[in-house]
Amino acid sequence: MIAFFVQIKCQLGKSYEVAGELADAEIASEIYSTAGDYDLLVKFYVPADTDVGHFVNEKVQKVPGIQDTRTIITFKAF
Template structure:
């Protein structure tokens, strides 16, 4: 299983609707509001890195009022340590 965390910056005042829309996307396991430069932290789990890229580019970045994203890919080899 591949895991990635996506930091999302949204339009001011639209954080809750963006959060709600993100939680409706398949493979999104968690989405939490945060303080700071980014507004939402999203956890994605998928069977491949290619699938994660598709979710981010075709789903998350297309959500209305999502302005920017930064992706943090988990190193799968370190999960078993």
Template sequence: MITSIILLNVTRTRINEIAEQLAEMREVSEVYSVTGQYDLVVIVRVEHNDDLAQLVTDRLVKIDGIEKTDTMLAFKAYSRHDLESMFSI
């Protein structure tokens, strides 16, 4: 499983609407509104790199109000939780 963290800058008046729209996507496990440089943090878990590429380059670009994204791939999880079983697709 591939985990990625996507940081988003969005139109300020649409933060809640966009967060809810993202949370409905199958690949999205969590969406956080945050303080600081970004407006939303999205945790994505997919089976293949192509799934992530399709999500970012085809589906996210079609959401009106997303101004900028910064996508990071997670290499290793350091957690007490068994994330693989919690988020198995």
């Protein structure tokens, strides 16, 4: 499995709706509300043969209310 994070900037007033939509889709491992430039930090696990770019494009960015994303690829857990 590959673990990666996506920071999500939501349209104004849409953070809870976006978080709920991601939770309902059951594609995220963890969803956090954050302060700063992005509204949510979401952790995903996908099979090793999954194209992360396509996953984010097709499963995450299409959620209504998302304005921008930033993907963070992780390499090793300590």
